[in-house]
Amino acid sequence: MLSRGCAIVQPGRSRKAGLDERAKIKDPMRHDLAEMELPELEQALEAMGHARFHGRQLFQWVHKRGVVDFADMTDLGRDLRSGLAASFRIVTPELVRKETSSDGTVKFLLRLEDGQLIESVFIPDTPANTFCLSTQVGCAMKCGFCLTGKMGIIRNLTAGEIAGQVRVLVRELHMLQARFNIVLMGMGEPLHNYDAVMKALRILADEHGLAVNPRRVTLSTVGVLPNLERLATEPLMPNLAISLHATTEEQRDLLVPINRKYGLKELLDACRRFPVKRRERITFEYVMLKDVNDSDEDARRLVRLLHGIKAKVNLLPLNEAAGIPYERPSDARVNRFASIVAERGVTVSVRKSRGRDIRAACGQLITESTRQQSPGQRLASLIATS
Numbered sequence: 158m159l160s161r162g163c164a165i166v167q168p169g170r171s172r173k174a175g176l177d178e179r180a181k182i183k184d185p186m187r188h189d190l191a192e193m194e195l196p197e198l199e200q201a202l203e204a205m206g207h208a209r210f211h212g213r214q215l216f217q218w219v220h221k222r223g224v225v226d227f228a229d230m231t232d233l234g235r236d237l238r239s240g241l242a243a244s245f246r247i248v249t250p251e252l253v254r255k256e257t258s259s260d261g262t263v264k265f266l267l268r269l270e271d272g273q274l275i276e277s278v279f280i281p282d283t284p285a286n287t288f289c290l291s292t293q294v295g296c297a298m299k300c301g302f303c304l305t306g307k308m309g310i311i312r313n314l315t316a317g318e319i320a321g322q323v324r325v326l327v328r329e330l331h332m333l334q335a336r337f338n339i340v341l342m343g344m345g346e347p348l349h350n351y352d353a354v355m356k357a358l359r360i361l362a363d364e365h366g367l368a369v370n371p372r373r374v375t376l377s378t379v380g381v382l383p384n385l386e387r388l389a390t391e392p393l394m395p396n397l398a399i400s401l402h403a404t405t406e407e408q409r410d411l412l413v414p415i416n417r418k419y420g421l422k423e424l425l426d427a428c429r430r431f432p433v434k435r436r437e438r439i440t441f442e443y444v445m446l447k448d449v450n451d452s453d454e455d456a457r458r459l460v461r462l463l464h465g466i467k468a469k470v471n472l473l474p475l476n477e478a479a480g481i482p483y484e485r486p487s488d489a490r491v492n493r494f495a496s497i498v499a500e501r502g503v504t505v506s507v508r509k510s511r512g513r514d515i516r517a518a519c520g521q522l523i524t525e526s527t528r529q530q531s532p533g534q535r536l537a538s539l540i541a542t543s
């Protein structure tokens with residue numbers, strides 16, 4: 158069983174091995190350099206008696222060139238390099254496994270410094286190359302159709318761990334020079350880990366690093382309202398996707414439990430106030446569950462709810478999984494729903510599910526050991542074998 162706060166133990170690995178992982182945390186006194194924004198790094202170097210401009214060099218080595226060994230940073234003097242190695246460490250998520258789907262999607266299983274496991278996904282040509290990142294180990298939101306939600310929350314990721322996923326994917330996919338988009342749609346609820354997420358976006362956006370323009374980043378959220386309001390004031394603002402999934406308060410209370418705290422009406426009011434740039438729109442994600450939220454009436458109600466918001470709708474036919482008590486509607490139903498929305502003047506798309514054969518699709522990110530141990534999974538396999 159996955160006990161709270163305990164490292165996920167890989168199948169075949171003993172609990173002791175999980176503990177050993179944590180013991181591996183090297184010298185926490187040495188600050189993680191990959192976790193620092195450039196101004197922080199410059200300040201730290203100055204405080205150590207070094208010139209500020211070395212901060213920029215270091216930041217470029219780590220983030221732009223993917224070099225994480227001080228010894229390889231050849232434009233820094235030997236003494237400086239050994240001084241840095243004594244004061245800093247550079248933490249990078251460790252690649253455990255890479256699985257490639259028949260459609261080209263690649264799922265990366267990564268181990269963090271304390272042994273926790275997360276997943277990141279590369280989705281090629283959608284139309285851009287896209288990295289799907291995790292923001293937490295597990296998720297606290299418990300949406301009724303999402304496997305990650307079944308894990309519960311184990312911990313927040315740090316900014317270095319969020320941005321570090323990009324460094325690993327860029328390295329593994331040989332994409333240092335390539336353009337890519339980022340979606341925060343992996344494990345976790347980004348607005349439930351606000352400070353680390355925003356810090357990671359600043360690290361990623363820095364022109365001395367990977368220079369990922371925030372306009373190429375989409376943050377997907379169930380709508381943790383106080384943090385959605387904060388997001389509205391950020392200088393670096395990603396695109397916004399709202400996991401709406403329902404058209405009445407009652408329905409959303411059931412599917413997206415945080416709705417009981419921050420209701421549908423308040424969420425949509427916050428979206429109405431949200432600063433959306435010219436020619437941009439808020440994406441409303443709508444998971445489609447057979448006979449639950451997929452009727453013609455739901456489609457018409459959805460359009461009415463979005464009135465006055467610069468919105469587009471992205472329909473997500475459910476990715477079914479053992480332990481998820483819902484079914485995917487037929488393609489005909491999805492198309493009918495989409496055409497009702499489109500006829501009423503709202504742009505709508507249907508998300509093609511990528512990487513389903515390797516369980517890399519939306520809501521399917523759950524680290525292996527937990528997948529085997531989730532109560533839903535056990536129940537499903539019991540039913541299947543009984």
Ligand code: SAH
Pocket residue numbers: 298300302303304341342343345346347377378379398399400442443444473474475476477481519520521
């Ligand atoms: N916590 C964020 C990111 C989650 S994943 C959020 O909720 O927005 C991105 C999207 O996948 C969300 O809209 C989520 O509701 C959806 N999703 C989760 N499980 C799914 C499933 N089984 N099938 C289809 N989409 C799913």
